[in-house]
Amino acid sequence: MASSPETLPGGHIIGLGETRRKDNWWASPIMTVVYIGAALAYGTWAAFQGDHYQAGPYLTPLYSPTTLADPAAIGGAGGGYGHVWFGNFPSWWPSFIPASPALLILPLPGFLRLTCYYYRKAYYRSFMGTPPGCSVEGVLKGQYGGETKLFLWQNFHRYALYLALIYNVILFYDAGISFFYKGSFGVGVGSIILLVNASLLASYSFGCHSFRHLFGGRLDCFTCDSPSKAQHSTWKFATWFNERHMQVAWISLGFVMFTDIYIRSVSHGIIPDLNTWGANMSAAARPAAAALGL
Amino acid sequence: MAKRTFKIWRGNAEGGEFVTYETDITEGMVVLDAIHQIQSESANDLAVRWNCKAGKCGSCSMEINGKPKLSCMTRMNSMPATGEIVIQPMKAFPVVKDLVCDVSYNYERNKMIPPFSPRPREADGTHRMVQDDVDRIQEFRKCLECFLCMDVCHVHRDHGKQKEFSGPRWMIRLASLEMHPLDIVDRIPLIKKEHGSGYCNITRCCTEVCPEHINITDNGIIPLKERVVDRFYDPIAMLMRKVFGPRKPHKKLPVIND
Amino acid sequence: MSHDIKTIEHDVIVIGAGGAGLRAAIECSAHGLDTAVVCKSLLGKAHTVMAEGGMAAALRNADNRDNWAVHFRDTMRGSKFLGVYRMAELHAKQAPERVKELEDWGAVFDRTKDGLINQRNFGGHRFPRLAHVGDRTGLELIRTLQDHGIHQGFEVYMECKAVKLIKDGDAVAGVLCLWKDSGRFMLLKAKAIILATGGAGKMWRVTSNSWEYTGDGAAMAYDAGAELMDIEFVQFHPTGMVWPPSVRGTLVTEGVRGEGGHLRNSEGKRFMFNYVPERFASETADTEEEAAKWLAGDKEARRPPELLTRDVVARAIYNEVKAGRGSPHGGAFLDIASNRPAEYIKKKLPSMYHQFKELAELDITTTPMEVGPTTHYFMGGIRVDPDSQQATTVKGLFACGECAAGLHGANRLGGNSLSDLIVFGKLAGDGAAAYAKGLGTAPSISDDQVTDAVRHVTAPLNRETGENPFQLHDELCEIMGEHVGIYRTEDGLGAGLEKLVGWREKIKNAKAHASSQYNAGWHEALDLESMAVVSQAVAMAAKERKESRGGHSRADHEVEDYDHWGNINIILKKGDDDEMVLSHYQREAPDPFLEKIAKATVEELDAMTASGEVEI
Secondary structure (H helix, E strand, O other), rough: OOOOOEEOOOOOEOOOOOOOOOOOOOHHHHHHHHHHHHHHHHHHHHHHHOOOEEEEEEEHHHHHHOEOOOOOOOOOOOOOOOOOOEEEEEOOOOOOOOOOOOHHHHHHHHHHHHOOOOHHHHHHOOOOOOOOOOOOOOOOOOOOOOOOOOOOOHHHHHHHHHHHHHHHHHHHHHHHOOOOOEEEEEEEEHHHHHHHHHHHHHHEEEEEEEEHHHHHHHHOOOOOHHHHHHHHHHHHHHHHHHOHHHHHHHHHHHHHHHHHHHHHEEEEEEOOOOOOOOOEOOOOOOOHHHOOOO | EEEEEEEEEEEEEEEEEEEEEEEEEOOOEEHHHHHHHHHHHHOOOOOOOOOOOOOOOOOOOEEOOOEEHHHHHHHHHHHHOOOOEEEOOOOOOOOEEEEEEHHHHHHHHHHOOOOEEOOOOOOOOOOOHHHHHHHHHHHHHHOOOOHHHHHOHHHHHHHOOOOOOHHHHHHHHHHHHOOOOOOOOHHOOOOOOOOOOHHOOOOOHHHHOOOOOOOOOHHHHHHHHHHHHHHHHHHHHHHHHHOOOOOOOOOOOOOOOO | HHHHHHEEEOOEEEEEEOOOHHHHHEEEEOOOOOEEEEEOOOOOHHHHHOOOOEEEEEOOOOOOOHHHHHHHHHHHOOOOOOHHHHHHHHHHHHHHHHHHHHHHOOOOEEEEEOOOOOOOOOOOOOOOOOOOOOHHHHHHHHHHHHHHHOOOOOOOOOOOOEEEEEEEEOOOEEEEEEEEEEEEEEEEEEEEEEEEEOHHHHHHEEEEEOOOOOOOOHHHHHOOOOEEEEOOOEEEEEEEEOHHHHOOOOOOOOOHOOOOEEOOOOOOOHHHHHHHOOOOOOOOOOOOOHHHHHOOOOOOOOOOOHHHOOOHHHHHHHHHOOOOOOOOOEEEEEEEEOOOHHHHHHHOOOHEEEEEHHHHHHOOOOOEEEEEEEEEEEOOEEOOOOOEEEEOOOOEEEEHHHHHHOOOOOOOOOOOHHHHHHHHHHHHHHEEEEHHHOOOOOOOOOOOHHHHHHHHHHHHHHHHOOOHHHHHHHHHHHHHHHHOOOOOOHHHHHHHHHHHHHHHHOOOOOOOOOOOOOOOOHHHHHHHHHHHHHHHHHHHHHHHOOOOEOOEEEEOOOOOOOOOOHHHHEEEEEOOOOOEEEEEEEEEOOOOOHHHHHOOOOOHHHHOOOOOOOOO
């Protein structure tokens, strides 16, 4: 029959996306594309804004640490708000790139997630079709080289982890200082969100496969001396998070974006931040750093 | 329950076709029971490989409605309530006849792995290992060698890279040796080169189909990939080895707490 | 003609690739012999993988009061004193080293707190003695032997069925084999042949055995003139699944009871307290309190009655069900959930948890299982020399594992089969090596024997019409279930033998359709021929033995008769006119020292050990 599909001995159909599966195998890759796509799109948009990343004591994680700041940015760092490590953006900064501190810092978490052993599964399947689903025919037939050639850089995941662990400390610092507004301790919805966000991102690092390997998994004997027994404990700790790595990856990615949306909205004055200080955290309530002559 | 329709692929390496059979399904039946019933009633020469029918030997691997499964552990009531049930041999192995594949590749691949080589026994004639140390490898040793992971692995299934990459079953076997507290052989260069650990792109279909629920990717293959990174890709680790010399494992015995 | 058949020559051929066959092949290779293994399934799929609970060896890791003499005594008592003393001695003495050797080859047993091989309790074993890996010890054994074996240089012919032993005079000369995938024949010539083909439990419908268990080794050996011994003793394992119907018979490991599982009837009573045999009464707890103390680790407490030998427990469940106190699907309740926490059960009995979850949709960590007797094991088989494992009446033919008789007598203790495989697998390898090396010239093979065999084997394919082999198998199960089941009677066995005569006529006309390539029907037809021999042997021997002992229960002769039958092994052999001839073998007096150990009380044996009379 001319219309019947080309099959192999065994009755398997040849062709991209072909399978005899009867379930909705395509639902999961589509959801992945939508979710990761939305996060990427929002993250990029937010990173290019360059303003409204700080509301009161709350600094959005997308802009932390603020290495350089633009004093003219409304709702930005400087002027006693948050931390700016190295001062203002230099004068030679090209005008076609927004002076956004996020652009200086986002590549790092980006690289961590790009080389993450969980996200690799997600995007190899959903974006690259190697394979699109289990027992579903994929692309690149015969030319596939896995992570032996084009993707060798995946092996540097652990370096992204090292930096991410530092980043985790900074985010906890950010969360810590968000409990202090104008020198007095208090609690706001924003500070709680920042604390949850820092915890989720730390959980993501603790579940990292490289973390699990470097802090214990590399040993063959966990019980042979005290150092290895200690590493067994960290390995077990990491294993607990590792078993939940996918869930934490999804939740933490979404929560980072949510945190940014929240702080950005508060800064824009779209929503008020409930807090014990009774303070209005919107940018309108305070001038930009430049207006203060800083 | 009532009659169900099965579309079973019949043929050999030269080709074949789906043949439709009907058989009565009663309570508690698994797919393999239905196939046996069909074999006994109307297809005496139907080739199907099976042994224990209890999920312990890993012989009756096949693709049921497109999914690689052990037919003895797939209950009929887990199938969609209506419609025909499509039964095929595994795709990643050459078909011998009907539902039976030539899985000799696996036996060749196993031979490439240097066997377990323990350190000498202790003075009292025993080997001492603590349960905490063997938990990891006992997970891998649950493997039934059903080869469903090999069937679903797209490196073999879609790309035919059997030569370059040994596949999940053999990665797991390598992991069980590599992490064995008694073993003294270094298989890391072999894991990278001959067994091609880099070909795995950790898309985890092997883990999804494993009937023993072995966490093949996260507990087996990724730790091996990380060990390969230690050896071949991590400049700091390489420098440390240059300065301090290679780590010497197995010099010590487990510390037993009384 | 045989010259069309590919012929390959080896020193030794091992038939069967379970634990015994692989261990034998490893030993032959170690002796420098050119060895090959022939197996019906893929390598690593043999029935050994289904063994669950563990392998018995007096390693003394879990309880240092254990030693070879205690293991030997347990085995002999378990065998109802019908086991071969010398074999039980060899087994008890050599098992520990065989188990440790497995560890050298890569086996990863569960560990004690001291980092040694852990051991668990099992029925009939006085001390915790079973080296185990959760409840998948058989898988560990076969994978270890397989992964070690593939580097020892022996050939493995997989999915290749041995169909006939070829003889040169009174010695074996080779074996005719049939490749499953191509349907072609292959002739293997050898100086010695080791049979390690397992049992024949597939003759019953409710069985824990896989399709391979069709008695091929016993039938081929019988055909070649070997003696079959103790074949009436078929072990019905007390705990097989009873529901759903399609998995009725699938094994539930004795490890469940070893880990503390209770058996209860529909009235909620622990009925095993009512079934303690007199000989075991002094060593068995008589109250639930004492049994609970034992489980908690009290060394003074006696063992719970659930851990009596398998024949006793199987009969007890059968009788409870018959008396109307069975579970809804006709079994007994096996309850581990109320004695152990869920995490412990999942850790120690993972495949039981999995099996019930997937096949019966039941969670054993919360709900009692329903279990009933299932055909499990052949204590009898090919009669062999206790030291060399050579068949008594065929030179160059060796047997080990389940297909050989002797070690287990009338009843096998759980855990003694895996250790049987490795102890006697090795000894058979040694025996065959010694024989092959001592053989001057290689035996020769006459074309006629091969041509006849090929004609016979291909007959089902060449018939125009005939019986459906699958339905014939079903009929056999019907006959065996009805007449040669757990309880037997003179009349029932007589009627069964009658029916078997008719059935054997039918299988002469079994028809296999279509081509010879991987033809399930054809292979089924060939397996029927093996089962024809063994079914007849079991029924004849069972009818002859007019007493109840171990796995053989006669409703019309309910007592153990030590004066007469206790001294007799029943032997079956092919007669001059190809008819099955039954004879009595009068057992010789055992070694007095061994007999003293076997029949000693616990206190007497402990005294013998303390005084140094028994060296450990």
